[in-house]
Amino acid sequence: MKLYIFKELFNGEERLFNQSIITDGEKIIWTGDSDSDEISTFTISETIDMSDNFVMPGLIDCHVHLASIDRAPTNAIGWAQTTINALDKLKKLMTAGVVACRDLGSCEGVTIGISNAQKCGELEGLPKLISSGKALTATGGHGYEIGVECDGVDEFTKGARLVIKEGADIVKVMMSGGVNSLGEEQGPPEVNQEEIDAAVREAHARGRKVAVHAHGNTAIKRSVLAGVDSIEHGVFNSEDIMKLMIERGTFLVPTLCAPYYATVEGIRREPDNPDHKKSKAILEIHNKATLKAFSMGIPLAMGTDAGCPFNPHERAFYELVLLHNIGIDTADVLKIGTKNGAILLDQDQLGMIAVGKEASFIALSKSPFEDFNAIEGPKDVWIKGTKIQ
Ligand SMILES: [Zn+2]
Incomplete structure (x- = not known):
């Protein structure tokens, strides 16, 4: 299982801060506050610190x-x-x-x-x-x-x-x-x-x-x-x-x-x-x-x-x-x-960062909520839990 720590997250519906997600293979199995005690109940093999990044669904x-x-x-x-x-x-x-x-x-x-x-x-x-x-x-x-x-x-x-x-x-x-x-x-x-x-x-x-x-x-x-x-x-x-x-x-x-x-x-x-x-x-x-x-x-x-x-x-x-x-x-x-x-498109597994969804998301260095043109910047892309670029 992998733990990702984000500075800012748009989950497909709303803007949130100080959020983390845990993935198991292709899927997201947990989301919540980065300081939640629940995180310690999972066996985490890798922690990906993205506490400088804005993250949203692909x-x-x-x-x-x-x-x-x-x-x-x-x-x-x-x-x-x-x-x-x-x-x-x-x-x-x-x-x-x-x-x-x-x-x-x-x-x-x-x-x-x-x-x-x-x-x-x-x-x-x-x-x-x-x-x-x-x-x-x-x-x-x-x-x-x-x-x-x-x-x-x-x-x-x-x-x-x-x-x-x-x-x-x-x-x-x-x-x-x-x-x-x-x-x-x-x-x-x-x-x-x-x-x-x-x-x-x-x-x-x-x-x-x-x-x-x-x-x-x-x-x-x-x-x-x-x-x-x-x-x-x-x-x-x-x-x-x-x-x-x-x-x-x-x-x-x-x-x-x-x-x-x-x-x-x-x-x-x-x-x-x-x-x-x-x-x-x-x-x-x-x-x-x-x-x-x-x-x-x-x-x-x-x-x-x-x-x-x-x-x-x-x-x-x-x-x-x-x-x-x-x-x-x-x-x-x-x-x-x-x-x-x-x-x-009837792709229920996509479009949101939430429990049960596919870990297909993108990370930006700046938040589009601060400056919308940030969406034009370089992107890190994950598809089904694997970093592609
Ligand atoms: Zn056309």
Whole structure:
């Protein structure tokens, strides 16, 4: 058994001082005050003194892309490279403090192979991967290059069954175009009500949650009415739909990093690309809708959309900085990055530093409660009781 002594702890719910934990293998078996008499009742083989550190549960990134999102490789050499690149991105997420992530669409569902390997006990020391495999999309719809094109109730029914057969842990549906797609409204709907109803029915019947890419108001509304589990992005959301999301317990994964990097990095690197300029106008709308959703009580979870243009896996923690910048307080931001993600991804063993949970946590040299930018600093990372970096 190992004893860890911390200066300051965020346990997934609250900020505490002068705390210690005891681990046995992968699990946390005791937590409490560092001066508690109970500690002497355990047989401690090693004491890790971190009395200068701030410690919190490892981050959970509910929206990443680990393998090429525009086109699939054409031969075996390309596939080998793509898989190794995906593993490298998983490692980069770990360096950012991430201990679990959800891939919401990668070419040919290559990430299912990685999550299957993890289910067999392989690839220890990397973040746990939950994978959607291929996303369902309308013919020619958003992300069709790497998705399963479906039209009509029968094809959405079959599409959901197909990705689950291939090993998807979750079903991803592209409900709308991008923010800059042509259409009657921004983020135009591409999937109709009956179609998303069918996908949700099939996924839920097989114990899988549904995450939808939805920017526009109509697409968000149809998704919530269908009973999806999380709205990804949710840029043009409105109060009437937010009320519905509260009633139904629908999560919002705003992915503030996606427009942030598209705008800031995009304009810097490609100053003449009109898409980047349009993204800038969307930023303010997205920030307001996210803060409104949080204020109304919609559960938020952290998702970066890392793997999209200019959006680096190794800076996944920056999503928390952006959530803090829009006006969400420190404790709530850290909860969004940890406990809430564990709930959305059904990873009950993660998201908190508490008895019975996995010893997967991160240590920082400074406290984000003193200066939120501390979250950007170097991190020590433990996964399942083992220090990885
Ligand atoms: Zn995405």
